[in-house]
Amino acid sequence: MNNVHYICTVNLILEIMVSNKSIQEQRMKGYFIQATKDILKGEGLKGVSVRNIAQQAGYSYSTIYNYFKDVNDLVFVCISDFQKECESFVAEQTKEKPQGIDRLKATVVSYVNYFLEYPGIFDLFYLAKVGDFGHKAATIDLINGSLDAVCEKEWNYCASHGLVKVEEVERIKAQLRYTVIGMLLLYLNRRFPSSYSEFMSQLTMQINAILGNEEGTVKAVPDATQSSSLVQNSLISVNIR
Amino acid sequence: MNNVHYICTVNLILEIMVSNKSIQEQRMKGYFIQATKDILKGEGLKGVSVRNIAQQAGYSYSTIYNYFKDVNDLVFVCISDFQKECESFVAEQTKEKPQGIDRLKATVVSYVNYFLEYPGIFDLFYLAKVGDFGHKAATIDLINGSLDAVCEKEWNYCASHGLVKVEEVERIKAQLRYTVIGMLLLYLNRRFPSSYSEFMSQLTMQINAILGNEEGTVKAVPDATQSSSLVQNSLISVNIR
DNA sequence: TTATAATATGAACAATGTTCATTATATTTG
DNA sequence: CAAATATAATGAACATTGTTCATATTATAA
Structure with a gap:
């Protein structure tokens, strides 16, 4: 006892x-x-x-x-915090949009806006060479699923309301992911396109091509009108020393 | 005199x-x-x-x-050489393909293959932060037009033979550019997808979605079959230290 | 052959990440 | 409460980075 x-x-x-x-x-x-x-x-x-x-x-x-352990360890820890912040940022920017394809599009644009506002975070997420990922697989998965996580609710809504063909969801998700990251890379790292307005114009064009021009259903690559930029962004630091 | x-x-x-x-x-x-x-x-x-x-x-x-002037100056000079080499590489790998959409697709795949073989050159082209581009605008333009330059002949062929709608060429070029660079970035820098075969499968799927599944004409985002990878690549060094 | 111009060189500096013995602080013990 | 011990913060030190500059070497001129 x-x-x-x-x-x-x-x-x-x-x-x-x-x-x-x-x-x-x-x-x-x-x-x-x-x-x-x-x-x-x-x-x-x-x-x-x-x-x-x-x-x-x-x-x-x-x-x-x-x-x-080292400085990479420290920098890595920031990633999940930023991902959470990014999700809040997007939720705040898109809460007024009507649910469905419209909000899905706005969500993608807002995701882009987050990285335009914080180019250093884009560098961290996608460009940084961080030594020894061996033990950091979870963090890498977090990054790779970053856009999908931000869009998850909208995809569920669209799927459950028959706004998209379920068998096409994964392909479209991938298409959005590669396009968005490719565009951000070229714009933030290679100044292409050369102006913000041109970039936003291209972005909406590509999103419309992928998710369809008309709201309600996803149509296959229709003619993309160059709609005006959806969101304004005041502070773009292109971050080249 | x-x-x-x-x-x-x-x-x-x-x-x-x-x-x-x-x-x-x-x-x-x-x-x-x-x-x-x-x-x-x-x-x-x-x-x-x-x-x-x-x-x-x-x-x-x-x-x-x-x-x-400095080490960036030296590294920058290499870019145009590599671009030329890339064009030869692609021409060699695709010369057997029938001209038209088929060769265009093969050209894009071959462009990807070049960077899979030399990940360091992808870093140089798209990831490197090079200080003071002020005077290097030409080099940046070279990079931004890299894929377009490699595909130029095929685009001309397709356009002049009515295989694509001329009014859609620029949008499709852009779509290819962003997708290819986004995929390479995620694969080389973030190990996504996790295997080479999965990557090639995704690549052909995306290219087919953009350029059409059937040869001859560009159709709008049809159902993409997961065709087997077109080109083999033996040495992929993912270049993370 | 000597004088001069061109150029190749390593010492030196600042900034980087990392390690480690030492100092300073906090905690436990007598 | 004082002494002993454990814990944690620190800066000196090392290696590696890019860059500058005075010096040494080499090539050219007279």
């Missing part, structure tokens, strides 16, 4: 210790993560350095290595 | 001197360019460093700065 009691007490104490340790550790990690996210949103990936992050967090550069 | 003679002689000598100087300068540049290209094809962009290039070329690292 006494033994059991002692064991329980010891376990409880250990648990509290571990818990406290964990809380403090998580707090410290949080400081560095927040600093990294701020830098990524501001200066972008090129501004991320161990000494930079540490200064922003108010610690010495070597302290980071007490909480993260 | 004598004056004129002297002037001409002097001019000639100067010209020869300049010419010689230029020849030697070009030769030196060539050594460094070749070294850089070899490294890019082998180790990829991550292997490119001033000291690495210099060693490969048999000179001291600082000698490079007598011939190039």
Whole structure:
């Protein structure tokens, strides 16, 4: 009995210790993560350095290595946070649109807008070479399913309301994914097209070609009208040093 | 008269001197360019460093700065060479295909194959952040028109033989460009899809969706059959360190 | 052959990521 | 409460990066 009691007490104490340790550790990690996210949103990936992050967090550069294996580890952690933020961003921007193909289109445009506003996050998601993904497969999956996750609700709505052929959903999802990422890559990294308005015009044209011009049903690649850009974006930093 | 003679002689000598100087300068540049290209094809962009290039070329690292403004300048020069090489590569791989939509499709697949064989060149073309493009607009245009240039002959053939609607050519070109680059980005940089065969299957599916399943005419996004991969590729180095 | 111009070179600097012995702080023990 | 111990923060140090510049070497001129 006494033994059991002692064991329980010891376990409880250990648990509290571990818990406290964990809380403090998580707090410290949080400081560095927040600093990294701020830098990524501001200066972008090129501004991320161990000494930079540490200064922003108010610690010495070597302290980071007490909480993260290396700088890639730290940067990787930011990805899931940004994905969540991206989902909120899109939900906020599209909540007024009527459900269905219209909102699906607006969702894709809004997804693009998120990366136009934070080009550093696009770099992080799609361009960054991060060493040793071996253990980070989950993060890579998160990135690869990023657009699909953002659009999931709308796809479900469209499928359940017969607005799309279920057997075509996967192909169209893929088509959207590749087109959106290709366009963002060329625009943010290679200044093509050369103007924002031209980019948005191309974007809506491509989305209409993929999801159909008329609302309600997905038609197959009809003639795409160059509709005016759906969303305005004030701050595009093309992020080339 | 004598004056004129002297002037001409002097001019000639100067010209020869300049010419010689230029020849030697070009030769030196060539050594460094070749070294850089070899490294890019082998180790990829991550292997490119001033000291690495210099060693490969048999000179001291600082000698490079007598011939190039900086390392970006040197790397940039390689791009047009690779574009030419890519065009030859594609021409060689597709010469047996019947002209028209079939060869156009094969051309796009072959373009992809080039970058699968040399992922470092994909990095250079589309991912590299190269500082100060101000004066390099021509090179950027070369990259942005890379796929179009490779496909130009086939597009002309298809247009002049009524295999495509001329008013749709530009949109389809754009669709191909974004899709191909988006797919390459995800596959080479994010291991998606996870296998080569799955990637090639997706690629042919997307190309068929864009250019039509049946040969002869471009149909609008028909049901895409998962045809087997057209070209084999033995060496895919996904280039993540 | 000597004087001069051209060019190849490595030392030096700043900035990068990472490691590690040392200092400083917090906790446990006597 | 004081001393001993465990934990954590730190900057010095190293290797590697791109770039500059004074110097050494080589080629050309007189």
